[in-house]
Amino acid sequence: MIEIKNVTKDFPGNNKAIDSLNLTIPDGKIVGFLGPNGAGKSTTIKMMTGILPLDSGSITLNGFDIEKNALEAKRIFGYVPDQPDMFLRLKGIEYLNFIGDIFEVPKEIRAERIETLTKQFNIYDALDDYIQTFSHGMRQKIIVTGVLIHDPDIWILDEPLTGLDPKSSYMLKEMMRDHAAKGNTVFFSSHGLEVVEQLCDEVAIINKGRLIFYGNIDELRDEYHTDQSLEKVFLELTDDA
Template sequence: MIILNNVTKDFAGKKKAIDTLNLTIPDGKIVGFLGPNGAGKSTTIKMITGILPIDDGSITLNGHNIETNPIEAKKIFGYVPDQPDMFLRLKGMEYLNFVGDIFDIPVEVRKERIATLTKKFNIDHALGDYIQTYSHGMRQKIIVTGVLLHDPDIWILDEPLTGLDPKSAYLLKEMMRDHANKGNTVFFSSHGLEVVEQLCDEVAIINKGQLLFYGTLEEMRQTYQSDQSLEQVFLELTNDE
């Protein structure tokens, strides 16, 4: 479970990027995080993961405060950033072993998980190559593999399907569903509203740093007395005019 309590983030000389955000992401659910460009999605995710400091309020992950107890909090989540261009001078296997070392994954367990995940994502043949030689989609796959390697309870995914081929995208969506069905938490941002509508149990919509809606699609239709698609409701909610 992820709990954001009155979270605020200011950037000097600008309006509040995140303004008193309260949001609870429960266990056993896939929650989609939606908003137009500049709405505060990535800023929120970077505060949840401890990349950005919180100016006010608090964030806990399964009871661990990301600021006061960061090591314990970071042990229980996996994070896929919106750009997979990281650790480019490492070979694929070097990167995965680096992740395995950080999380103290036993060697035999690590070998089995690496073999299984990389075969599923069809990158097992490229583990001896440098990540900088990978295509965008392959970089996304190696990052996702690294995230899943320590089997975290909480998945935090920022545009995780970008660059994936249809087969890999389908596989990741199936894995997200299975992870949530086991009672774990999946929180992901996406611009693909059809994917969110198809996959998510609940959606959170943010604009200008403020939460506009959180709930199921059915609750959204009841709230706005509309039978419109998620795309149509989203466009109406985030219309600045």
């Protein structure tokens, strides 16, 4: 479970990037995080993962405060950033073993997971190449593989499907469904509203740093008295952005 309580974030010379945000993401759900560009999605995710400090409020992951219990919290989530351009001077296999070492994944289990995941994502034969030689899609796949190696309870994914080919995108969505079905939490941002509508149990919509809706698609339609698609409702809700 992810609990965000009264979280605020200011940046110099700007209005509140996040303004008194309250959001609880339960176990066993896939939750899509939506908002126009600049709404505060990536800022929220970076605070959830400890990359950015909170100005006020608190964020807990399975009961661990991301600021007060940072190491404990970071052991139980996996994070895919919106830009996969990191550790470019490492070979693919070096990066995955580095992640495995950090999370103390036993070598036999690690080797099995690396082989299985990289073959599924069709990057197994590139593991001895440097990440800087990878295409954007391959970099995305290696980052996702690194997240899955230690099998974290909570997945926090910032635009995880960007750059993936259709087969890899399909596999990742199936992995997300399986992970949630086991009672775990999947929280991801996306601009792909059709994907969110098909995949997610619930959606959280943010605009100008404020949460304007949280619930399932049927609840969204009931609240706004419409039978339109998520895309059309979303555009109406955020048309001042």
